[in-house]
Amino acid sequence: MSHRHLTGSDLHYGYERGVEVLRGADLDVAPGSRVALLGANGSGKSTLLQCLAGTLRPDAGDVSLDGRPIDRSRRGLRAHRQAVQLVFQDPDDQLFSADVAEDVAYGPVNLGLSATEVRERVDRALDLLHITNLRNRPTHQLSFGQRKRVAIAGAVAMRPCVLLLDEPTAGIDPCGVDALFDTLADLERAGTTVALSTHDTALALEWADSVAVMSAGVTRQDRPSIIFSDSGLLQQAHLKAPWLTTLARDLVLDGILPPDAAPTTPEQLRSALRSAAVDRPRTVPANSVMP
Ligand SMILES: Nc1ncnc2c1ncn2[C@@H]1O[C@H](COP(=O)(O)OP(=O)(O)O)[C@@H](O)[C@H]1O
Ligand SMILES: [Mg+2]
Numbered sequence: 001m002s003h004r005h006l007t008g009s010d011l012h013y014g015y016e017r018g019v020e021v022l023r024g025a026d027l028d029v030a031p032g033s034r035v036a037l038l039g040a041n042g043s044g045k046s047t048l049l050q051c052l053a054g055t056l057r058p059d060a061g062d063v064s065l066d067g068r069p070i071d072r073s074r075r076g077l078r079a080h081r082q083a084v085q086l087v088f089q090d091p092d093d094q095l096f097s098a099d100v101a102e103d104v105a106y107g108p109v110n111l112g113l114s115a116t117e118v119r120e121r122v123d124r125a126l127d128l129l130h131i132t133n134l135r136n137r138p139t140h141q142l143s144f145g146q147r148k149r150v151a152i153a154g155a156v157a158m159r160p161c162v163l164l165l166d167e168p169t170a171g172i173d174p175c176g177v178d179a180l181f182d183t184l185a186d187l188e189r190a191g192t193t194v195a196l197s198t199h200d201t202a203l204a205l206e207w208a209d210s211v212a213v214m215s216a217g218v219t220r221q222d223r224p225s226i227i228f229s230d231s232g233l234l235q236q237a238h239l240k241a242p243w244l245t246t247l248a249r250d251l252v253l254d255g256i257l258p259p260d261a262a263p264t265t266p267e268q269l270r271s272a273l274r275s276a277a278v279d280r281p282r283t284v285p286a287n288s289v290m291p
């Protein structure tokens with residue numbers, strides 16, 4: 001598998017006649033980039049991801065892979081859905097086999113792969129998602145977080161070039177989220193480009209190198225530092241700036257950090273504060289006793 005360039009341009013989609021959910025939405029998932037799609041509940045994130053994955057057909061606009069629009073024949077859609085895997089927000093929309101291994105094997109079996117290749121893909125996917133111990137468990141007995149990992153493993157077993165994850169961190173505990181992002185880094189190294197939807201702006205700031213904000217059926221996509229410093233855009237999209245951006249901005253206003261400081265992780269904030277402290281030696285109060 002290798003990174004590929006997935007784009008959606010000027011997409012329109014409505015579930016009901018006359019009610020458009022997407023009104024000219026774009027998304028650019030460049031090869032090897034990390035794209036976070038942000039938006040309030042009901043803003044159209046899942047709809048946009050389904051259009052990009054080829055599971056919904058937009059009323060207008062183009063979805064392209066490496067610059068070529070999707071071939072909407074049965075064969076073309078099959079090829080697109082194999083290269084671009086979407087993991088639904090709710091794992092129960094995706095899991096239907098009796099046990100975990102069978103569910104993860106479903107896609108590879110449908111590709112007509114040999115039993116050995118299927119087994120190898122299932123083993124690798126279970127290992128990547130740290131769920132080898134669940135291999136023979138009935139899926140309906142698993143916790144929500146476990147079912148979510150099984151659903152992701154099923155997509156990973158298809159060895160996609162682009163993996164679209166719809167709210168992958170919703171309902172997962174903090175350690176589970178860390179483990180998931182370690183897994184995503186492994187997948188990226190193996191040639192899969194990852195885009196995900198979330199309404200967690202802090203997570204998007206820390207993880208993504210490109211952020212798209214969905215509001216009123218359209219998207220605006222840019223670098224995280226640009227998006228998160230646009231308070232008007234965030235307000236319009238009913239999103240809150242990440243705490244790190246707000247704190248860094250206040251520290252700039254207080255003259256503690258230089259105006260160009262734009263930390264995206266707590267480590268970067270700490271390092272910026274350290275540099276600022278070194279650049280500006282502490283003033284010693286007049287009444288202090290010098291050693
Ligand atoms: N299958 C459907 N039938 C009718 N309306 C739908 C369907 N799925 C989503 N919608 C509507 O489309 C809008 C966008 O939904 P969705 O894409 O799920 O938003 P998000 O993922 O950002 O929460 C919402 O108003 C939602 O009620
Ligand atoms: Mg959704």
